[in-house]
Amino acid sequence: MSSPEGLTDAQQALLAQYTAVTNQDAAAATALLRRCQWNVEIAIARFFDGEPAVDPVAEAQAQEAAARAAQREQLRNIANRTSTSSSSSSTAAADLTPAPRIVPQPPAAARRPTGVFTLILLPFSIAWRLTQGVAYLFSTLFPFLPRLLSNFYSPLHRRPGGAATTSSATTRRALSPRDTASRFIREFEEENGVTGLPWFEGGYASALDLAKQELKFLLVVLLSPEHDDTAAYCRETLANPDVVKFVKDRDIVLWGGSVADSEAYQVSTALQCTKFPFAALITHTPQASATAMSVVTRIVGLVPPQTLIQKLTAAIAAHSDALTAVRTRRAAEAADRSIRDEQNRAYEASLARDAERARLRRAEEAARAKAEREEREREAAAEREERRLAAWRRRRAKRVQPEPSAGGETCRIALVMGDGTRLVRRFAVSDSVEDVYGFVDTVGIAADDEDGDDEAVLEGYQHEYGFRLVSNMPRKVYEPEEGSTVGEQFGRSVALIVEPVGEEGDDDEEEEDA
Template sequence: MSSSAGDISNLSQAQQEALAQYLSVTNSDTTQAISLLGRCQWNVEIAITRFFDGEPAVDPVAEAQAQEAAVRAAAAQRPPPVPLQRPPHPLIGNPRSSASSSRSRSSDIIPAPRIVPQPNISARRPPSILALFFLPLSVAWRITQGFAYLFSSLFPFLPRLLSNFYSPLNRRGRSTTSSRRSLNPRDTASRFIREFEEDNGVTGLPWFEGGYAQALDLAKKDLKFLLVVLLSPEHDDTTSYTKETLSNPEFVKFIKDRDIILWGGSVADSEAYQVSTALMCTKFPFSALITHTPQTSSTAMSVVTRVTGVVSPQKLISKLTAGIAAHSEALNTIRSRRAAEAADRSIRDEQNRAYEASLARDAERARQRRADEAARLKAEQEEKERQEAMELEEKRLLAWRRWRARGLKAEPEAGPATSRLALTLLDGQRIVRRFGLGDLVEDVYAFVECSGVEAGSESSPPEKYEHQYGFKLVSNLPRKVFEPDQGQTVGDSFGKSMVLIVEPLAHEEDDEDEDEDEDEE
């Protein structure tokens, strides 16, 4: 126990935190934990994996470090190569890149540039003077083509024999011209995936269906590892490598478990050839593990592991595991920072939304208050106008009554030319009055309307006033309504005597409604 305490006291702060995290997951002995973490370069993820899955026969981290040291030592002792004076081969690569590749091996990380395929440049027609100069050659070429077509038509078996003769030369890497049609990056990737599955079957590899630039941007945005696989159809070991290494179930499981973006291409295509040149590829098959390297810059994407030539799936997985382990901590740090920034941004957005919602509620309340106040003022104004109209109407009615009372005839004396009417007014008062038989029914209406009103000095009715009686004169048995505007006289309507009831118009309307309901029933 004392030796363990002494070992812990000698550890750095970062190592003590890694030890505490490891012990919280595995609950193992402290001495064994320190030993295992030391063999794993104090990488907690690798140490926990080895604790549960067991330690491999060969340490991938130590092997990768030893390989890198050996490569750097060999590069330091190797003399610089002499550049070859010949054009680059479209499938093998640029020979001058060997010097750059040897220098790049002196460091563990090399930049991974973003490659966008350049469109094919269409051929331009030569000037008219040069066209005249080359006209004889063009005519001769057309005649030669015609003879060749005629010869191939007469002897159709010769082209197949010639193609069979030259095909071994083409497979050995001699001059050959690619007849593959140039496509956009997405279609080129789909063609590569289709050809790979046709040759090797459906292996389950999650190939990225897009261009190299898109895969690089996705790896940079999501902080993932990008594995670039470049194959050459002219290489003799391409078929065996794809079947035994890339199609191996362990490799497929490794790619899926680590969520690695897998992009592949054939250097017979323009985009893959440009990528191989940018990544300084000199030998096929070629694999490059690319990821974001914040230690270089905040936006740098770099090649952290290169695997050239034919290797076993176990060795390929080992090298990729070492590269991932060396850069996972930096990526996790950036992921944590981005998660914290996203959380802060989410909190700010939520606060802004809550503030905007509060402003919207306050604005709605203010609008509702203004609308209620406007409705109240409008109702008050309408009520005021209605009261003023009623007062004006009452004034006009009083003025009309006083004018009409002045024009009423005096009650005649009893005689054969008079009619005795018994009137029951609206207030229940009973009045008996005589009218001349020649008086109009409207005079009786005027008498009732002006009952209790003193005659005034008005010589004319109010201007723009049309009086309408608010009652009807009705006989009881039998019930009959007498209208004031039909021009009938008292004698014709009432005779010598009659009992009349003064009913308001509302009462008469209710009676009419009841009569209509009875008729409908």
């Protein structure tokens, strides 16, 4: 059977495998294998079971093609939205103004002249202090004069449009940013009778950092105490309940300052403030850069509260999507970090458990090895003691005197051994009690004339008897070190019990006379 032309080597091998099982014509087999995507198992099953009405392979291919088409359409829509948003973002980014981070520098301490200059400037210093004293006296006696002079000179220190000159920025004592904010809030509430606004009690830099870190909107309000619209702006616009509710509901960071303070004046210069009252909405603008904080809207002059809310709402709506995307990305990164941290903690805990198990295993092995070593040492010591005891008994058995014959100066001793057996033997009355101990300890031990290694084995050995000779009634223990003779201790006849060391004599044992 010839194979159809145009098949690869792999396809010809699959065709040969299929035809070997089905014995089908090569052309029909090739067509069926092609319909089955050259899957031999599926083709064999269809040959014997018949082809289904709906081809699952074709159906799966159609579903996959439909899914790919839907995915391409979705990607196309996303690309269109992205291009539209990027074009609008690029247009908006072109209109954005950077909001720099202003950190007020502490005022430089005045350098006081020393030496000869102090003497030269002394008259001027005295005259200046006298002038200050006179001015303070007049301000005390006539308290209305400073206000009249302030109203007279204030128009001379304003720019056209209501912006204050630099002289107004240095009229008050410089404090820390937090103290300056607290003073502004206190004066704002006392002068205008307005409470409830969630002012940020800190410096402008801290408020900017908070808005950047938490992706919030920062509303900066700059006021000039010399401007005619300041009081109306505070009472009618800022104190409006709708404005207060708007700021609180949208969790806007609200920071305010008076340009009479150095920090607020520097902020007004950095934000290009040209007229008071001034409000600027600042937020993070990822379309400008990854770390950019920009002014997204400015509201200048005395405006109605609804106008202020509308402008702020429009600016927030224009940049909320970008902030939401950044929040989503940060949340995903935080989730990834949390998962990695959890995995690291689990891995470290697993390592700790493995290390603890290894430590316990090593400790158990060390304890087991120590116990085995101590057991071997005990066995070796016990074996050594047994060898030394056996050598001592062999040597002591040589010194045991033969039993004297009856009728002489002898003592008949009946011994009850530890295993219950009874043994009767005569000893000379001149024998020592230790000779009786030696006899009992070497019962059944044959004397060995060849010492062999006994001298080396017995070097430094101190023998102690493991039993005591005890009389029953009355109970008396006879020690081998007393140095007395058998006749002195036992007389002509005695019954003794061989009692192991550490055990008391048995009162039930009775003396027996042989």
